[in-house]
Amino acid sequence: MTGSRIAALGHYQPAKVITNEDLAKLVDTTDEWIRTRVGIRTRHVAGPDEPVDELAAHAAAKALANAGLTAADVDLVIVATSTAIDRSPNTAARVAARLGMPSPAVMDLNVVCAGFTHALATADHAIRAGSSARALVIGADKMAGITDWTDRTTCVLTGDGAGAAVVEACGEAGIGPVLWGSVPEMGNCVRIEGTPPVFAQEGQSVYRWATTQLPPIARKVCERAGVTPEELAGVVLHQANLRIIEPVAKRIGAVNAVVARDVVDSGNTSAASIPLALSKLVERGEIPTGAPVLLFGFGGNLSYAGQVVACP
CATH class of the missing domain: 3.40.47.10 (Thiolase/Chalcone synthase)
Known part of the structure; x- marks a missing residue:
């Protein structure tokens, strides 16, 4: 195999939705002000009992299902996140445990908003080098947990969610050079x-x-x-x-x-x-x-x- 490709994707967002009108009850703002300046209408927000690894695991499970694979088919898990609370177990290890993976390599990668594309490149490099055959690459963040809900310039921006990609070896590269x-x-x-x-x-x-x-x-x-x-x-x-x-x-x-x-x-x-x-x-x-x-x-x-x- 000389390259890698994205075989399937999955995503997950919490059920709770906060509208611009909801934010207008918290800070001095309006729906028009928010739409004009940032273009956002709604955002999904996770509850206190929904940690980052849970969001990530939901997206990963969906990606695996879309690829027709099981958790045992993956040998590398990379989670891009900047909002995980704990250092160890890291988010990738907790995702692997939630999904019942036998023995994958697990690592978190923090490059904030550019995290997923860095993680995707890292998985591509690992596969090209022969150290991995199939990876789960996940971007997951719970921005609500680090948002100052009294600051109208930032609280209007943030939302929570996760997206995942199954990346696997292939004969013709489906992921270009980073x-x-x-x-x-x-x-x-x-x-x-x-x-x-x-x-x-x-x-x-x-x-x-x-x-x-x-x-x-x-x-x-x-x-x-x-x-x-x-x-x-x-x-x-x-x-x-x-x-x-x-x-x-x-x-x-x-x-x-x-x-x-x-x-x-x-x-x-x-x-x-x-x-x-x-x-x-x-x-x-x-x-x-x-x-x-x-x-x-x-x-x-x-x-x-x-x-x-x-x-x-």
Whole structure:
């Protein structure tokens, strides 16, 4: 085997939904103010008895079912998250235990909003190197647990959820080369700090960086994969803010692509946002099987990572 591919996807969101009208009862805001500035209408929020590993396990189980596989068929579990409370057992180990996996390698990866695309690249590298044959790659975050619900600039953004991908070895690469990096001197623009930890950001700085610096990087991702932006059938960016997603997608030049806008209904779910949005697009049949899709994560640390994948 010379490459890897995404064989199937799955996603999960908690049942509780918070609308903009609900938030207007908590802070000085309105539905119009929120929609105008970030494009979000609703977000799903997990309860205190729904930990991150439970969200992740639900999404993983759905991905396995969609692939026609069992938990025993997986030898590597990577969970991208920045909101897990405990250090050990890590989230991946708890997911493996929930699913009844016999002896997988388990690791958590924290690159905040760019976590899933980093984790996907890590699984691809492991499979290409021969150390894994089939992996579960999961993005899961419980942003509600680190949100300051008195801060109207951030509480309108966040949501909870998980998305998962089954990644397996194949003869022809279905996951293109990753292009990843960061801007360390601007890393403080997105923060999850303190005890207890709280999410905060410099919104305008993130907006300017994302809309000006990311499009040329995303085009380089396409170049590494040997496709032009015009050939893309889908673009799934980190679902941070509709005011970032739409101009970045336009400047990439993906004129024929379906652009994921799951942020409208789900809010910013951090590492979960890309697999959550992609899984929904695939479930609805909006992107043909095998068609090229750009995945591009960005955010905390001002990290970024992207690759072009074949739609499962």
